[in-house]
Amino acid sequence: MPGHVEDTPGEGLMGAAAGAAGVQPAAVRLLLTILAGYPIAAFYTAYVAEAVPFKTLHHMFFFACGAGLCYLNYGVDTYHSLLGILVTYLLVRFLRHNIRLMIGLNVVFHMSYLLLGYLFTASNEYDILWTTPHCVLVLRMIGLGFDISDGLKAMGALSKEQKETALPQVPSLLELSAFAYFPSGFLVGPQFPLRRYQNFINGDFRQHEGNVEAGMRRLATGVFYLIVCQLGLSVLPDSYFLSSEFAEVGFIKRIFLLGFWAKFNLYKYVSCWLLTEGALIYIGFTYKGKDVHGQPDWSGCSNVKLILLETGNTMEHYIQSFNVNTNRWVGQYVYRRLKFLDNRTISYVAALGFLAVWHGFHSGYYMAFLMEYMIVSTEKQIARFYEQAILPQYGSILSRSDIYNVLYFVTLKSYNIVYMGWGLTPFVFLKYERWIVVFAAVNYFGFIYLIIWAVFYQTFGHFSGNDHGQ
Structure with missing residues (x-):
């Protein structure tokens, strides 16, 4: 597996543009590829959507556009994604009636291939290589395997979200490839199921304005x-x-x-x-249905909730507003699939562990997701303590105090800003030798805060009437 793309088309031109902008050439290619989705969308809407009656030609159009853009970014390394699509197709085609074997092989193949890719390409920085779209593809192909298995089950045995994504029929290789390479969806996400692609191709969204x-x-x-x-x-x-x-x-x-x-x-x-x-x-x-005003809602593939991102005041708000579709995917295909364990904490930790492994080997990923778990758990403990031990005694007084309300807002907003810096540090700097330097530069305040709260909560938390559960 090559670590660098040396034969990517347009490197000289991209290099000149990147130098002028002060960024990596790969970042310029990434941006241009994303923006290419707009002329592709305009062309499809004008000349293909209504004019071409055969679905096969629609699949060919999207496969050609997406695979071509992938090649422009990663050259011959495009074969990695082609291989991944082919393997999944063969597994769901020939092993779909042996659900456990099919799902197991599909998950193991894609995760192993992705991790080997990381092993051969990783550096101290966040690298924009063929592994960038491949990690998106891995989730898409793993989810497809589960959707195929759900399509074999009785509808009464499926949850609401499983009914919306279950696939009673195996797609053709061309349809699967078009779904995987769908322009503006294959490079950085968002995640969406094959059923949405099929509904789009069938014209189910076309009548909406x-x-x-x-x-x-x-x-x-x-x-x-x-x-x-x-x-x-x-x-x-x-x-x-x-x-x-x-x-x-x-x-x-x-x-x-x-x-x-x-x-x-x-x-x-x-x-x-x-x-x-x-x-x-x-x-x-991206059609989602009608909004509260009866107008078409086009937020079906939204990956960020901007209002919550900018107005939220806890780390949990960041999680709820950021990378929404990936989090939803993990919730559907990892967290809720572990329901048989009958333990939400174990399922949550397993979901975070999966996300960390999916990102790669860098210690920063594992520290970031560990901190996410610890911080969110601490926030919930603080909220319970506040609601059960503080508000019953002082709530009426505090609610009438303008000074308190201002301090409450400023404190939460400051916490929101400050702790985001702490939580994102290992995710950006990746290597222990780098992120620990930043942690040391801010006196390890994040760890200290968590330790102080843990001691306090174990000592006084019982006064809130809480049993210290998560």
Whole structure:
């Protein structure tokens, strides 16, 4: 498995553009590929959607567009995704009636292949290589295996979401390839089931209006977040937080700078998802139903909840608003599939563990998801303690105090900003030798806070009438 793409088309041109922008050539290719979804959507809407009656030609169009864009990004390394699609097709075609074997082989193959890819390509940075779209493909193919297995079960045995994604028939290899390479969906997500692709091809969403306007609004929002991201990271680059200069800044300023830096880093992902979603909306792929005003709702593939992201005040709000479709996928295909364990904590930890492994071998991923579990658990404990031990005695007094309400808002918002910096540090810096430097520069405040609360809660938590359960 090659670690670098040396024969990617257009490297010279991309290199010149990247140098002018101060970013990696791979990042420029990634952005241009995402933006290519808009002219593809316009062409399809104008010349293919209604004019071509044969579904096979629609599949060929999307496969050709997606695979071509993949090749423009990763050259001959495109064979990795082609191989993954072929293996899944063979498994679901010939082993679908042996559900456990089919699902087991499908999961093991894709996760093993992805991890081997990481092993041969990983560096100290976040690399934009063939593994970038491949990790999206892995979830798509694993989910397909479960959907095929659900299609063999009685409808009464399925949950509501399983009924919406179950596949009673095995797709053709061409249909599966078109689904996997769907433009504006194969590179950075979002995750969506084959049933949505089939509904789109069948024209189920085509009669609804407003998608073009909604798509262009999402495009404009994505461009805005991209600009903010680039400006913010130009002022607060990653390298600054590894420097002695950062360590010498006052402590309060340090933790807030880290928090704002984390926001700008999040915007890298947010901008890509918004640009991708805009193209999917434009082509009419994201129909969700009617909104409260009876108008078409085009948020069916939204990967970020912007209002909650910007107004939330806890780490759990970040989780609920960020990478929504991947989290939903993990909830459906990992967390709820472990229901037989009859233990929510074990299922939750297993889901986070799966996400960490899916991201790769870097210690930063495992620390980030460990911190997510610890921080969210702590937030829930604090909320219970506050609601059961503080509000019953002082709630009426506090609610009438304007000073308290202001302090309450400022405290939560400050916590939201500051702790985002702590939580995202290992995810960005990846290597222990790097993220531990940043942790040390902010005096390990995140660990200290968690330890202090744990001691307090174990000592006084019983006064809230709580049994310390998660």
